[in-house]
Amino acid sequence: MNQLLILNGTIVTSESTSEADIAVKDGIIEAIGSFSLSDFPGSFVIDAKDKYIFPAGIDPHVHLQLPTPAGPSSDDFLSGSMAAIAGGTTFLIDFVTPAKGQPLQEALDQRQKEAAECLTGYTFHMGITWYDSSIPGQMAWCVNEAGIRTFKAYLAYKGSIGIEYHELEQVMKTAALLQACVLVHCEEGDAIIRNQQEFIRNGQTGPMYHSLSRQAETEAESVRKVIDLCRSTGCRTYIVHTSAALSIKYIRAAKKEGLPVFCETCPQYLLLDESVYSKPLPDSLKYIISPPIRSKKDQEALWLGMADHTVDVISTDHCPFNLKGQKDTGINDFTKIPNGAGGIESRLALLYTFGVLNNKISFHQFVELTSARAAKIFGLYPQKGAIAVGSDADLLIWNPETKSVISPANLRQHCDSSIYEGFETTGCAETVIRNGSILFHKNRFV
Numbered sequence: 001m002n003q004l005l006i007l008n009g010t011i012v013t014s015e016s017t018s019e020a021d022i023a024v025k026d027g028i029i030e031a032i033g034s035f036s037l038s039d040f041p042g043s044f045v046i047d048a049k050d051k052y053i054f055p056a057g058i059d060p061h062v063h064l065q066l067p068t069p070a071g072p073s074s075d076d077f078l079s080g081s082m083a084a085i086a087g088g089t090t091f092l093i094d095f096v097t098p099a100k101g102q103p104l105q106e107a108l109d110q111r112q113k114e115a116a117e118c119l120t121g122y123t124f125h126m127g128i129t130w131y132d133s134s135i136p137g138q139m140a141w142c143v144n145e146a147g148i149r150t151f152k153a154y155l156a157y158k159g160s161i162g163i164e165y166h167e168l169e170q171v172m173k174t175a176a177l178l179q180a181c182v183l184v185h186c187e188e189g190d191a192i193i194r195n196q197q198e199f200i201r202n203g204q205t206g207p208m209y210h211s212l213s214r215q216a217e218t219e220a221e222s223v224r225k226v227i228d229l230c231r232s233t234g235c236r237t238y239i240v241h242t243s244a245a246l247s248i249k250y251i252r253a254a255k256k257e258g259l260p261v262f263c264e265t266c267p268q269y270l271l272l273d274e275s276v277y278s279k280p281l282p283d284s285l286k287y288i289i290s291p292p293i294r295s296k297k298d299q300e301a302l303w304l305g306m307a308d309h310t311v312d313v314i315s316t317d318h319c320p321f322n323l324k325g326q327k328d329t330g331i332n333d334f335t336k337i338p339n340g341a342g343g344i345e346s347r348l349a350l351l352y353t354f355g356v357l358n359n360k361i362s363f364h365q366f367v368e369l370t371s372a373r374a375a376k377i378f379g380l381y382p383q384k385g386a387i388a389v390g391s392d393a394d395l396l397i398w399n400p401e402t403k404s405v406i407s408p409a410n411l412r413q414h415c416d417s418s419i420y421e422g423f424e425t426t427g428c429a430e431t432v433i434r435n436g437s438i439l440f441h442k443n444r445f446v
């Protein structure tokens, strides 16, 4: 018997708040109500007085152990999942990134082996990183045989994993037939390469030129074209790491039109602004991510997009690289800096502190953005993203009082730096439960 009783907490879901106790049996929420130990004798009891109980976090956009020319992203599935758990997240969606011409099934097998040590629940989005006439059949295999119903396409990174718009159109047509969803990295890949080459030719090699080579318009224009493809194909379309005000404007209009478009952004676009690229080297290298950190005006538009539900999900795009030995390989050429930064562990504390406590989003929106909406979009609801009888007991007991300051030394992620270093947060994941088992309690793994 595996029974757990959580007493005296305040349950917060995307829809409601209630003072109630939760009984868990064999990994599933068995009952919600007013209980005492005599109702469920033998249970392990957690007192959640003065604490909130949220559905545990779901981060649908992470890159653990992502291969790059500068070596793999610095978190593997073990360290990355430990960091996720310490931050209150128990379910991750990572990516399969097939090499050019590699069969999707083979790439999936390989990725599953790499993920064997993952301590959270997880699944994958299948990357469509190359295209020929075999891809529609292979996509059908993913949906029908492997249970993968989401695909990811990149319009940036031309020459490596990026594909062309006319290929994306075929992918979206196929996905629509399969009732699958396509995630798109929207940036104008060809324009970015032209800009990069011009800067490098002129000796403009510093991190600032990363940002200048891919300005807000290169994202928004791509978002606009992808929305057109969404309209013509009817494909469920999820725009990842949206960073620009103009993109939000287009997505808001597309939603109003009734198109099946979803939008995600990440804490780095909400909390940092482009001044980070003016920091001295090597510190400025850690902010090299794509799309780049934008202006304060873009930031404000993203917060407004969250408030009016244009933004569906806050993910992290977690993809850390060490400053020393990875990021600094591009110190003399910004195009060689591996793109990405870590955030898996800080996502909930940052959103709670700067969103909920600053009255920019409600408690219910906090749950919606960190778990419920992703669960609904990616077919996990109501097993996950909910606190209801019959749901998985993936629960987060949140201490709203704890204060901390983010530093690389106190993060579990394997990385020598953090883009959130010095950020002061309020609230922390005190107890993290997955499938009814306590994984993390009061700052240590159980």
Ligand SMILES: [Zn+2]
Pocket (backbone or CB within 6 Å): 061, 063, 317
């Ligand atoms: Zn990503």
